[in-house]
Amino acid sequence: VASAGDWMQGVFDPGNWGYWAFLFVTVVVFTFFYTLVVFQQQNLAENLQRQGGFVPGIRPGRPTGEYINRVLMRITWGGAFFLGFVAVAPFIFSAIIGGGFSLGGRSAAFGITSSGLIIVVGVVLDTLRQIEAQLLMRQYEGFIR
Structure with missing residues (x-):
């Protein structure tokens, strides 16, 4: 064993x-x-x-x-x-x-791992989507773009 x-x-x-x-x-x-x-x-x-x-x-x-x-x-x-x-x-x-x-x-040698990179990119994309949804809900189109 x-x-x-x-x-x-x-x-x-x-x-x-x-x-x-x-x-x-x-x-x-x-x-x-x-x-x-x-x-x-x-x-x-x-x-x-x-x-x-x-x-x-x-x-x-x-x-x-x-x-x-x-x-x-x-x-x-x-x-x-x-x-x-x-x-x-x-x-x-x-x-x-x-x-x-x-x-x-x-x-x-590397401080960031691949799973960390995927998590960071996913969180950033999700945050941008949520901000854009909030702005669209409040009629502030074009703020992010």
């Missing part, structure tokens, strides 16, 4: 390349899966046809649905790989700089 624990500790050590590869693959797979599940529930082609919209050059109905799914797959893979890159960016940058990324020894 102790050897299995030592192995797990070695594999999931942030100073190990395997940890970052596992993190990248996990982020890409879960991002892709989550986005696919969310957008498959919306049935975009049917809603588009019901509202009188269409995609130029694509026949309404099933061909439109296939086209939207194909485009959605491409966009989702691109976004998933980008988010995976953001997740491992601190490790890549610290490896390039040469400062190392040994959290076990409590010396990290």
Whole structure:
């Protein structure tokens, strides 16, 4: 049991390349899966046809649905790989700089992690949306823009 624990500790050590590869693959797979599940529930082609919209050059109905799914797959893979890159960016940058990324020894080259970066960007965007909603509610259009 102790050897299995030592192995797990070695594999999931942030100073190990395997940890970052596992993190990248996990982020890409879960991002892709989550986005696919969310957008498959919306049935975009049917809603588009019901509202009188269409995609130029694509026949309404099933061909439109296939086209939207194909485009959605491409966009989702691109976004998933980008988010995976953001997740491992601190490790890549610290490896390039040469400062190392040994959290076990409590010396990290980067002060902000990828999750911290995502949280900061999300909070800033949400704050801007709330401010804009408040201003629109009070008829102060164009204040932020």
